[in-house]
Amino acid sequence: MGLSLRLFKKVDGFTLEVEWAIDEELAVLFGFSGAGKSMTLQMIAGLMTPDRGRIILGEEVLFDNQTGINLSPQDRSIGYVFQDLALFPHMTVWGNIAYGLRGPTRKAMAVKVKEMIEIFHLEGLEKKKPAAISGGQQQRVALARALIRQPRLLLLDEPFSALDSPLRAEMQDYLKTIKQDFKIPVILVTHDLSEAYSLADCLIIYSQGRISQVGSPREVWTNPIIREAKRVYRLSAEALSPERVKTD
Amino acid sequence: MRPLSKAASIFIMLLVFLGMISLQKVSAQEITISAAISLKEAFSEIAKHFEARQKEVRVLFNFGASGDLVRQIMAGAPVDVFASAGLKEMDELEQKGQVVSGSRANFAENTVVLITPQQSSLKIENLSDLTNKEVTRIAVGNPKTVPAGRYADQVLRNLKLYDTVKEKLILAENVRQVLDYVARGEVDAGLVYATDAATKAKELKKIVPVPEGSHQPVVYPIAAVKGGKNESLAKAFVSWVISPEGESILRRHGFKIITNKK
Amino acid sequence: MNTDLWFSLRLSLQVAFAATVLIVLFGVAAGYLLARKNFRGKELIDILFTLPLVLPPTVTGYYLIILFGRNGWIGKVLYTWTGWSIMFTWYAAVLASFVVALPLMIRTTRAAIESIDPHLIQASFTLGHSELETAWKVILPLARRGLLAGTVLSFARAMGEFGATLMVAGNIPGKTNTLPLTIYTLAGSGEWSQAQIAVLLLTLASAFFLFWANRTARKAF
Numbered sequence: 052m053g054l055s056l057r058l059f060k061k062v063d064g065f066t067l068e069v070e071w072a073i074d075e076e077l078a079v080l081f082g083f084s085g086a087g088k089s090m091t092l093q094m095i096a097g098l099m100t101p102d103r104g105r106i107i108l109g110e111e112v113l114f115d116n117q118t119g120i121n122l123s124p125q126d127r128s129i130g131y132v133f134q135d136l137a138l139f140p141h142m143t144v145w146g147n148i149a150y151g152l153r154g155p156t157r158k159a160m161a162v163k164v165k166e167m168i169e170i171f172h173l174e175g176l177e178k179k180k181p182a183a184i185s186g187g188q189q190q191r192v193a194l195a196r197a198l199i200r201q202p203r204l205l206l207l208d209e210p211f212s213a214l215d216s217p218l219r220a221e222m223q224d225y226l227k228t229i230k231q232d233f234k235i236p237v238i239l240v241t242h243d244l245s246e247a248y249s250l251a252d253c254l255i256i257y258s259q260g261r262i263s264q265v266g267s268p269r270e271v272w273t274n275p276i277i278r279e280a281k282r283v284y285r286l287s288a289e290a291l292s293p294e295r296v297k298t299d
Numbered sequence: 300m301r302p303l304s305k306a307a308s309i310f311i312m313l314l315v316f317l318g319m320i321s322l323q324k325v326s327a328q329e330i331t332i333s334a335a336i337s338l339k340e341a342f343s344e345i346a347k348h349f350e351a352r353q354k355e356v357r358v359l360f361n362f363g364a365s366g367d368l369v370r371q372i373m374a375g376a377p378v379d380v381f382a383s384a385g386l387k388e389m390d391e392l393e394q395k396g397q398v399v400s401g402s403r404a405n406f407a408e409n410t411v412v413l414i415t416p417q418q419s420s421l422k423i424e425n426l427s428d429l430t431n432k433e434v435t436r437i438a439v440g441n442p443k444t445v446p447a448g449r450y451a452d453q454v455l456r457n458l459k460l461y462d463t464v465k466e467k468l469i470l471a472e473n474v475r476q477v478l479d480y481v482a483r484g485e486v487d488a489g490l491v492y493a494t495d496a497a498t499k500a501k502e503l504k505k506i507v508p509v510p511e512g513s514h515q516p517v518v519y520p521i522a523a524v525k526g527g528k529n530e531s532l533a534k535a536f537v538s539w540v541i542s543p544e545g546e547s548i549l550r551r552h553g554f555k556i557i558t559n560k561k
Numbered sequence: 562m563n564t565d566l567w568f569s570l571r572l573s574l575q576v577a578f579a580a581t582v583l584i585v586l587f588g589v590a591a592g593y594l595l596a597r598k599n600f601r602g603k604e605l606i607d608i609l610f611t612l613p614l615v616l617p618p619t620v621t622g623y624y625l626i627i628l629f630g631r632n633g634w635i636g637k638v639l640y641t642w643t644g645w646s647i648m649f650t651w652y653a654a655v656l657a658s659f660v661v662a663l664p665l666m667i668r669t670t671r672a673a674i675e676s677i678d679p680h681l682i683q684a685s686f687t688l689g690h691s692e693l694e695t696a697w698k699v700i701l702p703l704a705r706r707g708l709l710a711g712t713v714l715s716f717a718r719a720m721g722e723f724g725a726t727l728m729v730a731g732n733i734p735g736k737t738n739t740l741p742l743t744i745y746t747l748a749g750s751g752e753w754s755q756a757q758i759a760v761l762l763l764t765l766a767s768a769f770f771l772f773w774a775n776r777t778a779r780k781a782f
Contacts, residue, residue: 098683124686131687137680141702150698151688200689367749418632436649441732443750469649470733485631485648 052109054204054236058094059103067091067260077230077237079247082257082276088240089134091257092206095238096131097124108204130197130205134212136189138181144168144192145177151200167195170232171225187218194225198233205229205237211246223250244280330532331377333361333368335384335446335519336473337409337492341552342382342540348548349539356532364473366444372397372524379527380536382519384409384474384492385446389520402523402534406541407554409492409517411450413507416484423488425507426454430463438469438480438489446517447474451490453514492517494553518557566759568735569743573763576651576739577719580658584666584715589708591663592670593696614664618724621660625729629656651737653730658719665718666711669778673707674700710778717770721763 055072067087080088093099095106097113100121106114108129113122138147148167152160168174171191176184181192190210197205207226211219223246230237241247247254247268254271256263264274271277334342339362346358361368361376365383369391372378381398383389386405392398415423421433429437439455440448448470455461471477474491481489482502496506521540523533539545546556595607613621629636631646640646647653677700685695701708723741730737732746740763747756 096683096687098686124683125689125691127687129687131684133680133684135678135680137678137684139681139684139699150685150690153689196684196688370749370751373751441746443746468733469731472727472732483630483632485646 052203052236054095054106054108054238056091056095056106057104058091058101058106060090060094060099060101065260069257069260069262071255071262071265073236073238073253073255075234075236076252077226077239077250078253078255079251080238080240080255080257081242081244081247081251081280082263083242085259086257087260088257089208092131092208092238092240095204096129096206097122097127128200128202128204130200130202132193132197132205132207132210134208134210136181136193136210138189138192138196140181143178143180144173144184147181147192148195148199150196163199167199171195186214187221190214190218190222191225194229198229201233203235205233205235207237207239209240209242212241212243219246226250242280244277244284328355328529328532329357329359330379330527330529330536331359331361332380332382332536333363333372333376333378334380334382335365335368336362336475337384337447337495338362338382338519339475340498341494341549341554344552345540345545345548348544349536352539353532353535358536364440364445366441366446367473370444377528378524379529379533380521381524382406382521382540383446384517384519385449385515386518386520387449388446389522392522392524397525399523399525399530399534402537403520404522404537404541405518405520405557406545407519407549408557409494409519409554411447411454411490411509411514411517412493412496413488413490413505413509414478414481414496415488415504416481416486417502417504418484419487419504421487423505426458426460426509429467429488430460434464434487435467436469436486436488437464437467438471438477438486440474440477441470441472445471445473447477447491450514450517454490454509457513458510497553519554565734565738566740566743566755566762569738569740569759570762572651572654572738573720573740576654576658576722577716579655580662580719581712581716583655583659584663584719585708585712587659588663588666588711588715589670589701592667592711593674593700595667596671596674597692597700610667611664613661614668618657618661618722618726619728622657622725622728625653625657625660625725629653629729648729649731649733649737651730654722654726654737654739657725657729658722661722661725662715662718666715669707669711669714670704673704673711676707677703706777710774713770713774713777717767717774720770721767 053072053074057070058067060067067090069087069091080091082088090099094101101114101116103116104114105112112120113127114120139150142150145164149160149164152163154160168177171194173188173191173195176188181189211222214222226237239250251268253265254268255265256271256274256276258276263276264271332342342360346360350356350358361378365385365388368381369383369388372381372392373395381389381392389403393403413426415421422428423434428434439451442448442452455464469480469486471480474495477489478491478495478499480486482499493508496503500506521537523530523537527533550556591610595603626633628634629647631637631640631648636646636648647656681699681703682695685699690698721741723745726739727742732738732742738746740759744756744759744763747759
């Protein structure tokens with residue numbers, strides 16, 4: 052059960068024109084800032100409308116401008132984790148996670164929420180507000196909230212960019228677990244090369260509103276965008292080389 | 300902007316500025332007259348004749364409810380002549396010592412009438428009809444500041460109608476506002492001066508004089524105000540108002556003339 | 562304290578309270594729509610709603626007479642059907658206060674809602690909640706402080722309304738003489754000591770409400 056899309060959108064002088072498809076895998080949208088990656092996520096979720104195109108998730112058509120189909124974000128059954136997490140500041144951890152549920156009974160909902168709290172190791176934090184918990188904990192709440200409705204697709208927009216390295220590694224492991232346990236396609240947007248390479252089954256490389264290349268991590272190793280990213284990475288690695296760090 | 304056109308525009312602005320200053324001096328003498336609003340048309344005409352006779356004189360008017368006007372003068376408003384629709388206001392001014400002695404004169408009289416709107420379907424022929432159930436709103440001046448309101452109050456009390464109609468009274472800020480409320484149909488009836496009713500006769504259905512003696516006589520006094528910029532000109536205006544020519548203008552506007560001025 | 566002053570104070574509070582209830586209902590709805598929806602003529606509507614804020618109250622009073630006077634566009638219909646006119650009643654005072662203070666509520670509401678992180682609203686949508694549900698559970702609770710500040714500000718403005726009120730409700734003792742109008746009459750008839758008491762009352766009340774509004778607003782944005 053995968054996702055296939057074809058999108059065209061022109062806004063403020065920027066043109067996005069992309070087409071790709073994935074299976075039930077973890078796909079990374081990689082590219083530099085402003086390339087159109089976040090825009091793509093917004094359109095998949097139904098938060099932004101393409102000028103033209105088609106989006107199909109599994110068997111269902113989410114959007115098709117030719118037939119006039121355009122499902123509202125409420126009806127698309129897609130989990131979305133925003134870059135700033137967008138946790139409701141006036142609700143508790145419990146309230147945030149439970150937000151997407153509708154019933155059938157309060158008891159049934161409580162069971163589901165407790166389950167998520169266990170999976171994401173948030174025990175003891177139920178009554179706290181987002182401002183009172185750590186960055187990593189907030190991340191996990193955002194994931195729990197997005198996944199509790201058992202969506203058919205999970206979207207993440209640079210979710211870990213604000214975290215420090217150890218936490219990052221931890222969250223990346225979480226994602227791998229999610230992929231296994233929830234068995235849904237996951238699309239992650241990042242401009243961090245090592246993150247892309249450690250998580251991706253498939254890399255979709257964006258460049259100025261267009262697709263530069265689609266393939267496995269190995270296949271895209273020689274892609275010019277990847278090469279540029281590698282160069283930057285190497286430069287920052289060099290800054291930490293033994294020659295530069297004088298020790299007594 | 301090129302330097303030459305910049306200089307030119309500054310020069311022109313200076314010219315205009317100087318022109319404006321000099322204009323101030325051209326109009327040689329001015330007097331300000333605070334007068335009861337019921338005198339508006341009559342006094343405007345009197346002033347035109349006065350200006351024509353006097354040369355280089357400008358008359359500025361300040362019309363309003365006599366109570367408001369006297370309050371302004373007592374608060375220091377730069378007024379040269381004061382004419383009110385009742386003796387009470389002039390007495391107040393005189394007590395405060397703000398009247399130029401010897402300049403006070405009573406120059407006209409008026410009568411109070413009951414008026415109804417043209418578009419009203421109600422039958423109001425006389426004052427006692429005001430007690431009818433269908434009559435819900437009657438406009439009168441605010442007795443505290445409007446002489447016409449004071450007289451209306453007297454009329455209603457003397458005819459023993461006050462207690463019945465007091466809930467229906469709508470108080471206006473001056474007598475012309477009463478007239479306006481009636482003309483616009485906002486109220487069912489109102490009490491104004493005969494001279495006011497005449498100015499909007501077309502918009503009124505009925506103009507009924509109130510019974511004689513139901514109110515104090517409406518006497519208009521005029522006087523020069525102490526501390527004005529031009530006392531002699533002020534006294535000249537007062538003389539003009541009580542002169543035969545002034546009298547005939549007042550008569551033409553519906554005012555009754557008093558034979559004994561003091 | 563003179564019984565007249567006591568009545569005026571009570572009347573002012575009554576008028577301001579009634580006007581504020583209407584202002585909150587209408588103002589929050591209008592502010593919400595202006596903040597969240599785009600439609601044809603949106604900026605024109607915004608200008609129309611803001612006009613009473615920048616026009617002198619006498620101009621507003623004039624328009625109200627044209628609309629609601631016994632011979633006005635709406636007033637005439639009302640009078641023909643019910644034999645009743647709003648002019649010279651305390652309802653007219655409520656109407657005048659409503660019109661002049663409404664822009665304050667609309668602008669505060671709009672600003673409060675526009676300052677909410679749009680991702681929060683989008684997150685609510687992706688979690689299956691409609692615009693209405695999102696408004697109730699996310700937008701309005703988060704805009705709460707701004708809305709309260711707007712309410713208090715509108716109440717204070719309604720208490721102080723004079724120009725338009727004088728024109729449509731008149732200044733009828735025992736019926737429509739709100740505190741500002743009573744002060745006008747007292748000053749106009751030279752009753753300065755009474756006027757002083759009334760002025761003090763109104764000033765203190767207004768200052769208090771302003772203080773309260775500022776405090777709430779500071780915590781809101």
